[in-house]
Amino acid sequence: MSTPIYNFSAGPAVLPACVRESLKADLTNYANTGRSIIEISHRSATYQALMDELNANLRTLLGVGQDRTILLLQGGASGQFAMLPYNFLREGAAADYLVRGYWGEKAAQQAARIGRITRRETLGQWNDQAVYAHVTTNETIAGTALPEDFTPPTIPLCADMSSDILAAPRDYNKYHLFYAGTQKNLGVAGLALVVIENEFLSQARRNLPAAFCYLEHAKANGIYHTPNAFAICALYRVTQWLLQETPEKIWETNKRKAEKLYAEIDRSPLWRPLAPKNERSITNVTFRLPTEDLEQRFLAEAEARGLCALKGHRALGGVRVSIYNAMPEKGVDNLIEFMQYFEARA
Numbered sequence: 001m002s003t004p005i006y007n008f009s010a011g012p013a014v015l016p017a018c019v020r021e022s023l024k025a026d027l028t029n030y031a032n033t034g035r036s037i038i039e040i041s042h043r044s045a046t047y048q049a050l051m052d053e054l055n056a057n058l059r060t061l062l063g064v065g066q067d068r069t070i071l072l073l074q075g076g077a078s079g080q081f082a083m084l085p086y087n088f089l090r091e092g093a094a095a096d097y098l099v100r101g102y103w104g105e106k107a108a109q110q111a112a113r114i115g116r117i118t119r120r121e122t123l124g125q126w127n128d129q130a131v132y133a134h135v136t137t138n139e140t141i142a143g144t145a146l147p148e149d150f151t152p153p154t155i156p157l158c159a160d161m162s163s164d165i166l167a168a169p170r171d172y173n174k175y176h177l178f179y180a181g182t183q184k185n186l187g188v189a190g191l192a193l194v195v196i197e198n199e200f201l202s203q204a205r206r207n208l209p210a211a212f213c214y215l216e217h218a219k220a221n222g223i224y225h226t227p228n229a230f231a232i233c234a235l236y237r238v239t240q241w242l243l244q245e246t247p248e249k250i251w252e253t254n255k256r257k258a259e260k261l262y263a264e265i266d267r268s269p270l271w272r273p274l275a276p277k278n279e280r281s282i283t284n285v286t287f288r289l290p291t292e293d294l295e296q297r298f299l300a301e302a303e304a305r306g307l308c309a310l311k312g313h314r315a316l317g318g319v320r321v322s323i324y325n326a327m328p329e330k331g332v333d334n335l336i337e338f339m340q341y342f343e344a345r346a
């Protein structure tokens, strides 16, 4: 028997095994059409049926109703760093950015190319003159998360949720707009899920080039231009999988996965956690070892045992364990077992 491979990549990240299997079939014979999903018209009944079901699945999983519009846009999360201010940051106004890590910084920098921003590092006080506030719910690189119960501002709240969307229970209706690149917890790269509250959406700019205009995409029902059908199909299969497993069960497992791993990290001084205890992420767990030499050895030996892609982001070094929905609990158990074996010989 060959060693099972566990892929802890931060993104593009592992897909559920059954989703990979479905996608194989979708690429040869989608829903018994004799054709693949990436070769049929986005105006066909087959594609429209997929979109309708996907929309319904997303509404169920996110708990959002008809007062919100769901868009699936090309350009990933980084595209949204620009599109959000492009659509809402009016001349003379400011947008307020909470910056507590790498991705929040990126979002703020991109917005500053388009208009005026104010920025802050601590939760709590917002610029209530701003047209919107922007937060990053989970900082993928440092492995830090915002507390789930923070008090929202009185102005519209927007969020980048790329690395923790649907990883734990959340009140998605607290946000006027949220987005996520789909290659982490939702599927494959090349797509952003964007959900916008309708009243807020109605205030978006209209006189923009259509490809970058939220209102145009909303009006065209997701087919203003040829959609990325492969990424959309992957998202569809992931939503089916989540509903079948039930989100409650997935979230319980995620909580257990993270708790076990943090318990191991706290157990031995060999592991040096990077995130403050009260900001620990449920999806990206980061730590260092005493020396870079030991880190190199740890990563190489882990890889040889099928525990892959554990290298921390180049900005921080060390180890990053990404444990999104599709990472089986067994992967985390195997990793912890390896950590203890490594520690005993370090």
Ligand SMILES: *Cc1c(COP(=O)(O)O)cnc(C)c1O
Pocket: 011, 075, 076, 077, 078, 079, 103, 136, 138, 139, 140, 160, 161, 162, 163, 181, 182, 190
């Ligand atoms: C990965 C990531 C991004 C960038 O996503 P792209 O789809 O590659 O643009 C943005 N924000 C967060 C929080 C991320 O984790």
